[in-house]
Every structure is written in C-alpha cells, then in structure tokens.
Amino acid sequence: MPLARKKSRNYLPLVLLMLALFPIFGSSYYNELIGKIMIMAIFAMSLDLLVGFTGLVSFGHAAFFGVAAYSVVLLSPKYDPGNLLLVLPGAVLTGAAVAFVVGLFVLRTKGIYFIMVTLAFAQMIYFVFHDTPLGGGSDGAFLNVKPELRIGEKVLLDLNEPMQFYYIVLVLLVVAYVFLRVLLRSPLGHALAGIRSNEHRMLSLGFPVFLYKLAGFVTAGGLAGLAGFLSACQYGFVTPEILSWHQSGNVLLMVILGGMGTLNGAAIGAFAFVVLQEVFSALTKHWQLLMGVVIVTVVMVLPGGLSSLPQRLKGLLIGGGNRNG
Amino acid sequence: MAELVLSARGMSRRFGGLYANRDVSLDMHKGMLHAVLGPNGAGKSTLINLLSGDLPPSAGQILYRGEDISGWSPDKRSRAGIGRSYQRTNIFPAFTVFENCRLAAQSRAPRALRIFSKAISFADLRDAADRAIAQAGLAERRDVVAATLSHGEQRQLEIAMVLATSPSVLLLDEPLAGMGPEESQSMVALLKKLTPDHAILLVEHDMDAVFAVADVITVMVAGQVLESGPPDQIRDSVAVQEAYLGDGESDDE
Numbered sequence: 001m002p003l004a005r006k007k008s009r010n011y012l013p014l015v016l017l018m019l020a021l022f023p024i025f026g027s028s029y030y031n032e033l034i035g036k037i038m039i040m041a042i043f044a045m046s047l048d049l050l051v052g053f054t055g056l057v058s059f060g061h062a063a064f065f066g067v068a069a070y071s072v073v074l075l076s077p078k079y080d081p082g083n084l085l086l087v088l089p090g091a092v093l094t095g096a097a098v099a100f101v102v103g104l105f106v107l108r109t110k111g112i113y114f115i116m117v118t119l120a121f122a123q124m125i126y127f128v129f130h131d132t133p134l135g136g137g138s139d140g141a142f143l144n145v146k147p148e149l150r151i152g153e154k155v156l157l158d159l160n161e162p163m164q165f166y167y168i169v170l171v172l173l174v175v176a177y178v179f180l181r182v183l184l185r186s187p188l189g190h191a192l193a194g195i196r197s198n199e200h201r202m203l204s205l206g207f208p209v210f211l212y213k214l215a216g217f218v219t220a221g222g223l224a225g226l227a228g229f230l231s232a233c234q235y236g237f238v239t240p241e242i243l244s245w246h247q248s249g250n251v252l253l254m255v256i257l258g259g260m261g262t263l264n265g266a267a268i269g270a271f272a273f274v275v276l277q278e279v280f281s282a283l284t285k286h287w288q289l290l291m292g293v294v295i296v297t298v299v300m301v302l303p304g305g306l307s308s309l310p311q312r313l314k315g316l317l318i319g320g321g322n323r324n325g
Numbered sequence: 326m327a328e329l330v331l332s333a334r335g336m337s338r339r340f341g342g343l344y345a346n347r348d349v350s351l352d353m354h355k356g357m358l359h360a361v362l363g364p365n366g367a368g369k370s371t372l373i374n375l376l377s378g379d380l381p382p383s384a385g386q387i388l389y390r391g392e393d394i395s396g397w398s399p400d401k402r403s404r405a406g407i408g409r410s411y412q413r414t415n416i417f418p419a420f421t422v423f424e425n426c427r428l429a430a431q432s433r434a435p436r437a438l439r440i441f442s443k444a445i446s447f448a449d450l451r452d453a454a455d456r457a458i459a460q461a462g463l464a465e466r467r468d469v470v471a472a473t474l475s476h477g478e479q480r481q482l483e484i485a486m487v488l489a490t491s492p493s494v495l496l497l498d499e500p501l502a503g504m505g506p507e508e509s510q511s512m513v514a515l516l517k518k519l520t521p522d523h524a525i526l527l528v529e530h531d532m533d534a535v536f537a538v539a540d541v542i543t544v545m546v547a548g549q550v551l552e553s554g555p556p557d558q559i560r561d562s563v564a565v566q567e568a569y570l571g572d573g574e575s576d577d578e
Contacts, residue, residue, distance in 0.1 A: 146356035187436045190444040194428050197417040204377065204415075205404030205490055215437065
C-alpha cells in the first residue's frame with residue numbers, strides 16, 4: 001500500500017472478548033440488555049450501509065426490521081418450536097424482499113423526497129399490521145415457542161435458552177459486521193461509495209446507478225431483517241410499534257449519534273442510545289427530553305459522532321502539547 | 326472517408342420558448358477531432374449534454390454507429406463507448422487520483438456480484454487506471470486525494486477518468502479552461518495523440534489550441550450551426566468573423 005497506514009489500536013478483539021465473557025459476570029437483566037444492544041447494533045449497521053456509505057437517508061428502515069420480526073411469528077408453529085434453518089433465512093429474505101419492492105419505488109426519488117417516501121412506505125406497512133388481523137392487529141402476536149435447530153432427536157441450538165440466545169446474537173453480530181466490511185471493500189462497495197460521493201458522475205461513467213442503489217437497499221433490508229428476527233426471538237412477541245416511525249427515527253439517531261459511515265460508529269451509537277434510554281427512563285418518564293439534549297449536544301460538539309471522540313481528544317492533547325512545548 | 330461514429334441529425338433542445346440548440350447536425354469520425362467554437366450562450370455545452378444523454382433532445386436524432394440512441398440513458402451511452410468530460414470539474418473529491426480512475430475503469434468490468442473480492446485486487450482495472458493517469462500526466466500525483474489537487478490538475482483528472490473507461494468517442498467540454506500554459510500544451514499534445522484512435526468532439530475557447538488540433542471546426546451562434554468546415558475555411562469565413570468581431574456587443578451571454 002502506498003498510503004501509510006495510520007497507527008491506531010484495534011480495539012475490536014478486546015470488545016469481542018468482553019462481549020464473550022460478559023455473561024459469566026452479568027445478571028440475566030444485563031445479559032438481556034447487552035443482547036438488545038447487539039441486536040440494535042446489527043440494525044444500526046444495516047442502516048449505516050445506506051445512510052453512511054451510499055448517501056441514502058432512509059427514514060423507514062423499521063419496515064424491514066418489523067416485517068422480518070412478524071415473519072418469525074407467522075413462520076413458526078403455534079405451540080412448537082420453529083425450525084431455525086427455515087425461520088432465520090425466512091426472516092432475512094422477508095426483509096430483503098420487502099426492501100426490494102419498496103426500493104423499486106423510493107430509489108427513483110432523491111434528497112428530502114427520498115426521506116419522505118421511505119417514511120410513507122414504512123407507515124403503510126405499519127398500518128397493514130396495525131389494522132388487519134394478519135399479525136394480531138394492534139395487540140400484536142406472541143411467539144409462544146422460539147425457534148430451535150434440531151437434527152433428528154438432538155437439539156443443537158435452542159433460542160429459548162437465554163445463554164444460547166446471547167451467544168447466537170453475538171455470533172450473528174460478528175457475521176453481520178464482517179459481511180459488511182467485506183462488502184464495502186468489494187467492487188460493489190466501492191461503487192456505492194462513488195454514488196455517495198458523486199452520483200451524477202457515476203452515471204456518466206456508465207454505472208447503472210439505480211441497480212446499485214437497489215442492491216444496497218436490499219442488502220440493508222436483509223440485515224435489518226436479521227435484527228428483526230433476533231428481536232422477535234428475544235422478547236417472544238411482536239407489536240406494530242416495532243414498525244412505527246419512532247423505531248425508524250431511533251435507529252437513524254443511533255447512526256447519527258455514533259457517527260455515519262464508519263460501521264463501528266453505528267454499533268457505538270446503538271450502545272449509547274440503548275444505555276441512555278435505560279438510564280433516563282429510570283430517572284423520569286420524560287426520558288425523551290433528556291435524550292434530545294444529549295443528541296443535540298453530540299451533533300453540535302462532535303459532528304463525527306461518538307466514534308470520532310478518541311481522535312478528537314488525541315487532537316486536542318497533541319495540539320496542547322505543541323503549544324506548551 | 327474515415328469511419329462515421331457519432332452524428333446528430335436536426336437535433337434541437339428547447340427550454341420553454343428558448344432554443345438552446347436548433348436543428349443542429351454534425352458528424353464525428355474516428356481519427357478526427359471535431360472542434361466546436363462559439364460565443365458564450367451559443368449552445369456548445371447543451372450540444373455535449375445532448376450527445377452524452379445528460380439532456381434528452383426535444384427533436385431530432387442522434388446516431389451512434391448507425392443506431393438511433395436519442396432515447397438512451399447517459400449510463401447506457403457511456404457503456405456503449407461515448408465518454409465525456411465536464412466543463413465544471415466533476416470528480417470524486419474524497420478519493421485518491423488512483424481510486425477516481427480505478428472506479429472509472431470498473432464501470433467497464435463491474436463485477437458487482439463478486440462481493441467477496443477486493444475491488445483493488447483486479448489487475449486489469451489497476452492497469453487501466455494507471456495508464457489513464459500516465460496519459461493525462463498525473464503519474465506523480467497518483468496517490469493524492471483529488472480534493473487537494475490544484476485546479477489544473479483536477480482538469481487533468483477529469484480527462485484521465487474518461488480515458489480510464491476506454492471510450493471510442495470523447496466529448497470534451499472545455500478541457501483547457503483553468504489550465505496553465507504548460508498544462509495546456511501537454512493537453513494539446515495528448516489530444517493529438519488520442520485523435521487517431523478516437524472520434525473527438527472538443528468544445529474550447531482557446532483559439533490557438535483549437536486551430537492547432539482540429540480537423541473540422543463547427544461554429545455555433547445562438548444555438549444554431551453558423552458554419553462548419555476545415556480550419557482554413559473557418560479562418561477565412563466572413564460570417565464567422567462577423568459573428569466574433571462584427572457585433573461583439575450583442576453576444577448573447
């Protein structure tokens with residue numbers, strides 16, 4: 001490589017180790033909380049592929065998360081565990097398929113119109129589940145028994161077991177992260193970066209930009225579907241609220257809070273958002289007010305998001321050192 | 326006669342009641358450089374936008390190797406071999422010079438489904454990018470981020486990106502604008518070197534450069550072709566002299 005690699009420590013193995021060892025020390029409450037954070041991290045990273053890497057600010061990403069969560073309930077037998085090998089790919093494909101259909105329409109628009117149209121489609125899907133008996137209407141539906149992986153009589157993986165579930169989430173988080181990293185350095189990933197930088201030039205260079213954006217949109221929908229699958233399995237029920245624009249807004253805030261276009265930022269944003277939500281809602285029922293203050297502060301003080309904090313601090317320290325020396 | 330590659334037939338483009346191009350016809354042959362001259366507002370950039378597909382024509386035909394392509398999208402025309410550069414620099418500012426050109430070359434071999442391969446691992450694209458960078462005279466600036474290049478260098482990059490797509494037609498919109506004398510000279514030399522293998526349309530204000538490289542010159546005024554022919558004919562044309570010198574003040578800016 002002609003470019004000198006910046007010397008920066010790679011904290012990922014350490015984070016991974018901490019996540020892997022956490023259940024040894026954590027109580028079931030904290031295990032569930034970390035599980036939720038990891039699920040939201042997958043969700044936020046999938047949105048970052050659109051917002052941060054392709055330049056598509058989607059305000060309807062909950063749609064793909066939500067339909068996948070509903071598909072888990074609909075694909076599982078009522079009183080028996082569903083087959084993991086059927087339900088998991090089913091949920092991912094549901095997210096991707098809905099993203100494909102929605103993408104065919106919304107990717108013809110740009111800028112503010114894109115934001116509005118993604119929101120409109122997500123709300124349409126929300127009302128489909130809210131106002132029809134398909135998924136239990138406004139009450140939602142229960143996933144009585146969570147899926148398992150069974151070969152013959154032997155149960156290899158059982159998502160009803162909290163410990164097993166925790167590690168399945170961790171493994172899938174790593175898989176999603178590695179997949180996105182690999183995707184981003186592929187020709188497709190470079191083309192998406194080009195679209196973010198200068199869509200017009202990409203077109204004039206001969207790239208069928210619409211198809212590339214659709215590929216990115218479907219991939220993001222599939223990964224959101226993975227998060228939706230895990231979310232449905234964690235709580236054992238689904239309600240239309242997981243499809244609502246609040247959910248789309250929250251995941252967008254996670255990406256902004258952590259820093260767009262870095263992938264790590266999306267995961268950090270998910271962590272910060274869920275923890276703050278937990279802390280603030282214990283303090284007051286007006287927790288959203290406090291959350292708003294935090295987000296406005298971060299956006300104003302740290303435009304690169306929380307993930308840019310170490311670099312900013314280093315910059316300040318080095319800057320100060322130079323002045324003194 | 327050289328091989329006819331791209332031609333416009335009675336091409337017009339209206340913006341409301343204003344004709345930006347009116348009944349324009351011209352031919353581009355392989356191995357020939359066709360220059361377009363005209364005062365500001367003569368419709369030269371519109372002509373390039375119509376040929377490249379950035380604008381759809383209101384009337385008329387565009388023929389590429391005998392096929393009517395006036396309904397084709399810009400990306401389809403680009404893939405067919407019609408490359409263009411822009412008057413206002415239109416690059417990927419955050420990428421290096423190399424990545425700008427590598428990505429341009431990637432449009433010829435997209436490999437969009439090879440998501441487990443590294444984009445920078447394909448030698449054919451790297452070679453195409455390096456060749457284009459060398460041709461445009463940017464070899465020493467290969468690994469510099471494009472946004473930090475000087476204006477003239479960004480103009481060179483603009484050309485390098487088109488060359489990296491290995492086009493058979495080059496539509497160049499004022500490539501010399503903003504270049505220093507030395508850069509201009511090497512660009513003129515590059516144009517001469519590229520002419521034998523390409524059909525080139527050059528929109529340019531620099532008269533010396535145009536008369537040095539053009540095989541055919543078309544002069545446009547107010548969206549219409551005033552005169553078209555070899556450089557000597559244009560130099561001696563009374564109509565052209567009048568358009569440029571006669572009533573300079575009434576130029577539509």
